[in-house]
Structures are given as structure tokens and as C-alpha cells.
Amino acid sequence: MKGFTFSAVKAGVRYKDRLDVGLICSDTPCVTAGVFTTSQVKAAPVVIDQGRLANGTAQAILVNSGCANACTGDEGVEAALACSRLVAEQMKVDEENVLLSSTGVIGEQLNVRAFEDSIKELVSSLSADNFELVARAIMTTDTFPKVAAKTITIDGRPVEIRGMAKGAGMIMPNMATMLAFVFTDADISSAQLQQALSAANERTFNRITVDGDTSTNDMVVVMANGTARNRVIDGTGDEADCNAFSAGLEAVLKDLALQIVSDGEGATKTITISVRGANSDEDAEKLGRTVATSSLVKTAFFGEDANWGRILAAMGRAGVVFPPEKVDLSFGDVQLVKNGLGLGREAEEKATAVLKEKCFTIGIDLQDGDGGAELYTCDFSLDYVKINADYRS
Template structure:
């Protein structure tokens, strides 16, 4: 799918490895309304700091993204290098440097290979075209095993509106946000306050509901660019129906990307949904679900296909939420293995163990203490996760 007014490009710049796509560009022919959400980690990479400042204007025209080097924990030199890269691109595109947003992923603590950027920038800009979106998705991969891309078309205000999104992430994942990057382009005509609000709400319910290993990174961001070429009626504070449709579509795009990240979790063999219902509030349900989802003992049990519900119960008990253990039900899929806080029996556990051989698993926890439900999406911990992260820098 193509979106009028947007073009993309990706090249193998040799930032860290030879002959591997590692530098990508997303470009809008006109200044696009742009919003972003970023890592909450106190240690922020240079591109995150720069983008947060530049996005105060609510407009951007280009996103320059590299893999191979995170440009995090690189001090003043890292900031200088980041600014050099945006200046190189702005000069080539003949746009204001403040209209360039930056994004990096890779090894923390190393300086950018500025020579690689200088050598590749001309080829990168010359390669701009309407059909390179997937190539940019490949350029931002690190330990990912596949590029993550989603597209949607929806009718808003009588006009066809298109969305295209990409993401990278497989490890160091637990947003508020995670070692993940995501970029969405759309031809919707929308005001900045509505775009920013829609993005924040959509992110809270998607990327902020996934966890691979409980680690929050230094470089995480989600950026959305809307160039208005669909010429739909303006989505603003006076158009709540269209805003809701826009937000629902954006959330759908982000959720599919988020689930792709979980499915690609480093060394993962299973995608697991932890659903907590019967809670006194959404926050309490989410807190319990997140604690269970982040438990290494729970995650390794899933890898071993062991219906060890005791580990789930133990994780719930340290979540910091008051509940009555004697009222709790736990089910794997449609197999109830705990009812009113007690084991149902060996037959149920045997059936649950059989279910754990599947790729997609849902754990349902009913507190029977209220009406609120929330979900967190995670994966199992395998031997490969340790292997991947033990020699990541080599």
C-alpha cells in the first residue's frame, strides 16, 4: 500500500555490520502533523532528547532511524553526533533541521559511526520511493527475526484514510515503553491535540500492555505522522465521532504491532495473554496481570509446558493488590485448574498441560471482587533468550 505524499528509503550504511540494512528514512513532502510518546526511563538516548524538544512544534517532515548503535549514554559527543546526522539529512532534503526527527537502536554506550552516515546520506535520499516501507522495517531490526509491518484503510468523514505502521522489538521489552521503536504514517487530516491524545491513549492500551522481560530501555519511541492528503474533514475537538474512529484504527494498528513484538520475543516459543477479571479497578487488574506476566518462574514454566498454577498465585500475592485468595479462579484457556483458591484436580491439570503445547495461550484469573478486567501480553522464557542476551554485543 502507498500513502500519497510519503516516501521511504533504506540503505546498508555499515554503521555496525557490513551489507545489512541499517539506515532508514521516512519523508513527507509537506510538513506533517506529528506526535510522539517516549521512554519513561530516566536514562534517555540522544535522539529521544532531541525529538522531545523538536516535537513541541507538533510538525515534522522526516524520520531518520538507524540500527547498530543506540547513541545512548554517549554524553555531549552523542548529542553532537545526533545533530550532525540531522543536519546532513536536512541539507540533502532542503528542509529545516528542526523538521527532522531522529531514532536509534542497538548497542548502548558507543558513539555513532558518523563516517557511515556521511557516506550513505546521498544514496539514502536518492533512494526515496513509495514502495520501500518494508525495507525501512528491516533496517530497524536488531535481534528481531522478522520485520513488523501493518496497514489499514478506513473511511473517515466520507474519505478513504490510510495507515501504515512498523515496529521493531524482541527483547528489553516492557513499556512504559520498551526497547522498541514504532513509526506510523497516515494521510488523515487531524489537529495536533487530537493526534497526540489518540496516540497516548492507543499506546497505553497496546505497547504499554506488553512485556517480554520486564526491562525498559533508553531509546523507546512511537511517532505518528499525519500529512492530511486524504482531505477528510478536519479531526479536531469539534469532531468527536471521527476522532474516535481515528483512535480506534490507530489502536488496532498498534495492537497488531505490539502482538507481533511479543510473538517475536527473544527465544520465545509461546505468546501468552494474562487476563485478570473481577477486580475492583482497572489499575488493580493491570497490576496483577503485569506482575504475573513478568515473573521469570511463570514464564519458564510456560516454556517447560508445566501447568504450575502455584507460581501464578505466588506472583499475584506480591503484586501489591489486596484480594481474597480463597475466592480466586484460574483457568488456562477454557480449562479451570483452580476454583475458589484450590486445585480442581489432576484431570484438570493434565488437560491444562496439554493446552500449554499450543503457540497462543490465555490465562484467565478471576478475583471475584469487582467488575473490571485488564490484559497484559507476554511470552515465555527459553534457553535461547539467555544465549541471545549473553553475547548481544559480539
């Protein structure tokens, strides 16, 4: 995509000999929107970026893995500011237009020296071709880099939307997500971009969970540089353009969100929890989220056990009033529960075959209203415990 360049280096922030610092740069200041963690415990880069995005403009993003720069107090903020100063000086851009992003261990101070030593190499190696290198540099327990792209048409002109994300553990974004960076050449107003991002985020990153834990460092940032030279999308009588852009952005975010779930720590399966027939979308979301985060449901998926009683039990504690005697449940195309009652051994055997697949949908119909929601989760495996009992050591 015209106007954006990327680079990544092995800076040694925490580990030696792995890509761990990435730089993303736009030739010109971009219209930029962001959503951030709603955690009360916010990392230093999150606090800084929220301030800097108040004017809806950014030109560069410096991102590192290995250290979250969270729970690091004033020293952490100073360290982050030192890093953004390095970028501003080296790139000759306004420091207020440099965003910072970190992921990794919480509670350790950022190794600023690693950034000082590598800033020249970072800047000199910026190239339009290094997109995936940055996607690799931000990985922690991820097993593959996560990228997605989509081209839409606005007013007969092609507009590109391209994104990257990282995340495998501490995943239950709520109003935000793990790190994701999205770039577009669309010409779009700041207000429209923020609105499209917030809406798409709500239906994508905010609907996934690996382990029910929300990170201190979650952020999604979208930068639009306008080089597509489309008719500007600004919400004044251009509903079709707004919708086309929003749908394109949502497709890219959903692609990235599902990649995070499929790469969930220890995950062997990706599961969509599809709830309908609830009294409201909000009720459907609560019910789906409770099922999607239940350790007992997720270990049953890992064990390929069509133990639907655990799904009903999870729904029962979701804090939503519903009539259990009307619930229908299906695994893939196989109906397993009708009006709250199991359909017997044969249906369970067919449902067990569905559970042996890598991706499947659990359908929940409450037959009680028009509310619906889709949540995305993974199974809970022995490897999840191994990864998280060993991490850091």
C-alpha cells in the first residue's frame, strides 16, 4: 500500500536473537483511530497513546515484545517517552505523532538501551515490503504471525485495508483487544474512522476469548493516509461509502480476531458460540460469553466429549433470566437438545464426530426473543497449563 513502510530488528529487549522491536511509518501524518484496554491497570504506552490520539492524528508506531511496560510507574512512562523521542529525532517527525505499543512480561522496566542501540537500523531498513516482519516481531507465545487484508471499492476506486495482530494468551478483550495495527489508503474523516473502528471492534475483537483474562496493553490502531484518493468518507450523505468501509474494516478485524483464537495458547480447536432467540443482543452476548469462558465447557471440547450439560450449567450462571425448558442446542448440524432435554445417545454420538473437527459452531437457540450474538473461543488443553505454568521461567 502506498505511503506506509515497516521494519523490525533483533534489539534484545528481553531475549537475544529474535525480532522484538518493530517500526511502522507513514510518509505523511494519518487520520488515526484507536481503541484501548478498559483495564484499570493500563500500561505506560496505552496511557501515552490515549493522550496523543486525542487529535486523531499519528504518523509512526514503535512496538516491542518481551516487556509490557505495565505496572512500571513514572519510570515506565519516562522510558516510553525516551523511546518515542528517539523515533521523532531519527525520523524528523513530530513526537506527538509517534505512538508506542508494548507486549510481554508485566512488572519489569523497559530496556531503553536496546532501543537506543537499534534505532538507526530500524529507520534505515524501513520498507513497504517488511509488513510481515513487524507482525513477527510482536509475537510472544503466538505460533504464527497474524495478517489480513481486504480491498473494497469506494466511488469506483479501490481502497485497501491491511492489518496485523498478535495475541495468544491473556485474551478476553473487552472494549479493546491485544495489539492490532491496521492501515488503509482510504481518505476518511477522523470521526468516521473512529466510529467504524469502534463498531467493528465490538463485533470482532471484543467477542473472542482464550482464557478470560484482559490484558493491560490491549490496543487496536487504524491509520488512514488517504492515498487512495477516493471521495472522502466523512458521513455527510455518503452512507453507502461509510457502510462499504465499515464492512471492509470489520472483515479484516474479524479475520485477525479468529486467527488469535485459533492460535490461543495450547488450543487445538476454534469454536463459534452462536446464540439466538434471546430477549436482547446483550443477553445473548452474556450467555455466549459465559459458555465461551467456562473451563468445564472448554476442557470437554478438548476431550471431544459432547457434554451438553456443562453448556446448560454455564448458561444458568450467566446472570440472564431465560426459560431452560425452551433451549435448543446443536453441535454443527447435529441437534443435541430440544426444549431443554437431551435427544439421546445416537445424537450424542453424531455430535461427538463434530467435536473431532478443528473448527465448529455450537448453536444455542433460546426460542424466547430476537436477540443474538456470536462469540469465538478455543478449547482448554493440557498445553495451556504447561505454557502458563512455565512462562517467564
